[in-house]
Amino acid sequence: MSLSHQQCRDAGKHVCQEPSGKTCIEPGCESPAGTWWGPLWCPDCDQARLDAISAQFEALRGAFR
Numbered sequence: 001m002s003l004s005h006q007q008c009r010d011a012g013k014h015v016c017q018e019p020s021g022k023t024c025i026e027p028g029c030e031s032p033a034g035t036w037w038g039p040l041w042c043p044d045c046d047q048a049r050l051d052a053i054s055a056q057f058e059a060l061r062g063a064f065r
């Protein structure tokens, strides 16, 4: 299973931050947004989002095995 933010995991922190000047669009999250993967989510929410997507993808692949 591929994990998102691999460089961040290796570094032990989010090295992906690229401040967009916006606030994270995740409800209830007030963190500054902006990562290599887009300007709308903060690094923590982006990682959770990408992990959820890849988990769904893996589940789909399993269903067709």
Ligand SMILES: [Zn+2]
Pocket: 005, 008, 013, 014, 015, 016, 017, 035, 043, 047
């Ligand atoms: Zn990151």
Ligand SMILES: [Zn+2]
Pocket: 024, 025, 026, 029, 030, 031, 041, 042, 043, 044, 045, 046
């Ligand atoms: Zn967030």
